[in-house]
Amino acid sequence: MDKLFVVKIGGNVIENSAKLESFLQDFTALKGFKILIHGGGKKATEMADKLNIPVQMIEGRRITNEDNLDVITMMYGGKINKNIVAKLQALNCNAIGLSGADGNSISAVKRSVKDIDYGFVGDITEINLNLFLLLLENALTPVCCAISHDKNGQLLNTNADTIASAIAKSLSNYFEVSLWYCFEKNGVLGSISDEQSVIELINPKTYDNLKSKGIVNLGMIPKIDNCFDALQNGVKMVKIGSPKMINVNEAHTTLIL
Amino acid sequence: MDKLFVVKIGGNVIENSAKLESFLQDFTALKGFKILIHGGGKKATEMADKLNIPVQMIEGRRITNEDNLDVITMMYGGKINKNIVAKLQALNCNAIGLSGADGNSISAVKRSVKDIDYGFVGDITEINLNLFLLLLENALTPVCCAISHDKNGQLLNTNADTIASAIAKSLSNYFEVSLWYCFEKNGVLGSISDEQSVIELINPKTYDNLKSKGIVNLGMIPKIDNCFDALQNGVKMVKIGSPKMINVNEAHTTLIL
Numbered sequence: 001m002d003k004l005f006v007v008k009i010g011g012n013v014i015e016n017s018a019k020l021e022s023f024l025q026d027f028t029a030l031k032g033f034k035i036l037i038h039g040g041g042k043k044a045t046e047m048a049d050k051l052n053i054p055v056q057m058i059e060g061r062r063i064t065n066e067d068n069l070d071v072i073t074m075m076y077g078g079k080i081n082k083n084i085v086a087k088l089q090a091l092n093c094n095a096i097g098l099s100g101a102d103g104n105s106i107s108a109v110k111r112s113v114k115d116i117d118y119g120f121v122g123d124i125t126e127i128n129l130n131l132f133l134l135l136l137e138n139a140l141t142p143v144c145c146a147i148s149h150d151k152n153g154q155l156l157n158t159n160a161d162t163i164a165s166a167i168a169k170s171l172s173n174y175f176e177v178s179l180w181y182c183f184e185k186n187g188v189l190g191s192i193s194d195e196q197s198v199i200e201l202i203n204p205k206t207y208d209n210l211k212s213k214g215i216v217n218l219g220m221i222p223k224i225d226n227c228f229d230a231l232q233n234g235v236k237m238v239k240i241g242s243p244k245m246i247n248v249n250e251a252h253t254t255l256i257l
Numbered sequence: 258m259d260k261l262f263v264v265k266i267g268g269n270v271i272e273n274s275a276k277l278e279s280f281l282q283d284f285t286a287l288k289g290f291k292i293l294i295h296g297g298g299k300k301a302t303e304m305a306d307k308l309n310i311p312v313q314m315i316e317g318r319r320i321t322n323e324d325n326l327d328v329i330t331m332m333y334g335g336k337i338n339k340n341i342v343a344k345l346q347a348l349n350c351n352a353i354g355l356s357g358a359d360g361n362s363i364s365a366v367k368r369s370v371k372d373i374d375y376g377f378v379g380d381i382t383e384i385n386l387n388l389f390l391l392l393l394e395n396a397l398t399p400v401c402c403a404i405s406h407d408k409n410g411q412l413l414n415t416n417a418d419t420i421a422s423a424i425a426k427s428l429s430n431y432f433e434v435s436l437w438y439c440f441e442k443n444g445v446l447g448s449i450s451d452e453q454s455v456i457e458l459i460n461p462k463t464y465d466n467l468k469s470k471g472i473v474n475l476g477m478i479p480k481i482d483n484c485f486d487a488l489q490n491g492v493k494m495v496k497i498g499s500p501k502m503i504n505v506n507e508a509h510t511t512l513i514l
Contacts, residue, residue, distance in 0.1 A: 047331075050308055051307055051308070070336055073335050073336045073339050073340070074304075074331035074332065074335040074336045075331065075335065076335075077334070077335040077336075077338070077339045078330050078331040078332065078333075078334040078335020078336065078338075078339075079327055079330045079331045079334075079335065081334070081335075082330050082334040082335075082356045082358060082359075082404065082412055083330070083412065085356070085358045085359055086356075086358040086406045086410050086411065086412050087410045089358050089361055089406060089408060089410070090408060090409050090410035094360060094361060095358075095359070095360075096355075096359045096360040097354075097356070097358075097359050098353075099339045099342070099343075099354070101339055101342045101343040101346050101352075101354075102339075102342055102352070102353045102354050103351060103352075103353040103397055104346055104351060134391075134395055138391055140360055147339065149343045149346060151346060151347060152347050153343050153344045153346070153347035154343065155339055155340065155343050
């Protein structure tokens with residue numbers, strides 16, 4: 001099977017133009033099929049502030065009312081996505097930007113209200129496999145922003161980590177898929193205060209051990225659970241690390257079954 | 258040859274959600290291949306005002322500095338484009354939004370500075386025929402915003418009328434192309450103050466006559482010149498009128514050779 005890299009970048013790359021440029025060069029140099037997924041939450045918050053639109057976060061999650069959704073659509077779907085695509089084109093990577101509405105690439109349902117009303121937030125129901133296959137087979141590189149749609153005309157703010165994992169899983173029957181999460185740390189750390197303490201390999205057994213010792217806790221648990229879910233659903237390998245892990249032997253965490 | 262409709266909508270449709278909804282229903286009902294092109298200048302100006310970014314217009318043309326380009330990328334490429342695409346998806350039209358950078362669909366060069374420095378404004382050099390053919394052949398409907406790119410990472414603000422005409426011409430070897438300009442009038446008017454005075458048919462001979470009598474003048478001359486240029490380069494038919502002309506026998510102006 002051909003290799004496919006599904007790479008998710010977070011805010012710390014997007015916000016720094018030198019880091020972004022360097023990352024995009026490394027991404028372009030990856031040999032194989034590839035898909036890029038990005039968010040841009042901090043940039044969206046900055047724009048909301050400029051427009052005097054209040055931003056409400058609950059447990060790190062954005063409450064997405066109509067005004068906030070507009071800001072997200074402008075920033076994720078517009079400014080950030082189009083500039084990444086233009087920069088990739090300059091590197092001879094034939095990128096094509098997508099929201100979930102474009103080509104019906106990512107369908108979702110608006111999250112139902114239980115304790116908290118998250119507003120226009122989507123939980124993914126379907127990845128349009130045929131669209132991604134069509135684009136990849138024609139040497140196009142999809143660049144997906146963190147927006148889905150409900151097929152009834154409503155755009156929905158959707159977690160970029162989850163989009164990356166859903167796309168990776170859905171394509172795993174067709175490609176040997178590697179899913180790479182690039183974030184602000186060098187990987188899963190043995191000691192939170194020591195950037196050099198990267199845990200190189202985690203499998204379900206060592207993960208249990210790390211959790212029982214309290215080394216992996218809080219926000220990292222859902223992140224790693226999400227990675228194992230991808231591995232259990234056909235994804236070959238998951239990596240967590242800094243954007244630099246892409247092309248050099250930079251320290252990072254590899255997760256396997 | 259199969260029919261292809263290249264339809265350009267202006268600000269007056271985009272700014273009014275009821276008009277837009279009605280137009281998109283008519284557009285979806287068109288039988289044949291289709292491409293939609295939109296601008297959104299007034300919405301971009303409103304957003305620039307909210308962000309305290311000065312907008313400078315010279316002879317109806319926007320001077321596009323970096324801040325204005327950002328606003329255009331947010332509005333044309335983001336908010337307007339993604340909402341149109343989501344609304345078309347709800348109508349079962351498999352739309353895919355594109356800036357000129359996406360799939361390298363529209364290349365351009367930054368306009369050289371002569372008397373006036375227009376800033377980040379692009380003059381089209383190439384339409385990516387293969388991309389449009391790929392999308393159309395796979396039942397996707399491209400929705401293009403008024404942005405091109407220079408292949409070196411720079412997005413460029415580009416006139417939507419010109420994009421529509423360039424796309425229509427480039428596809429005329431493969432389809433029987435109709436190019437429709439929807440704007441705020443019912444067509445080319447015999448008397449500017451009378452919306453009922455639509456001139457139904459204009460050919461080069463009657464056009465000369467209309468110009469010599471001063472009936473067609475000012476801003477309409479470059480618009481109509483642009484239409485005849487399209488006709489002379491393979492486009493089968495050009496129509497100018499209100500968005501309603503699409504599906505009913507509403508008055509409009511047809512231009513033919």
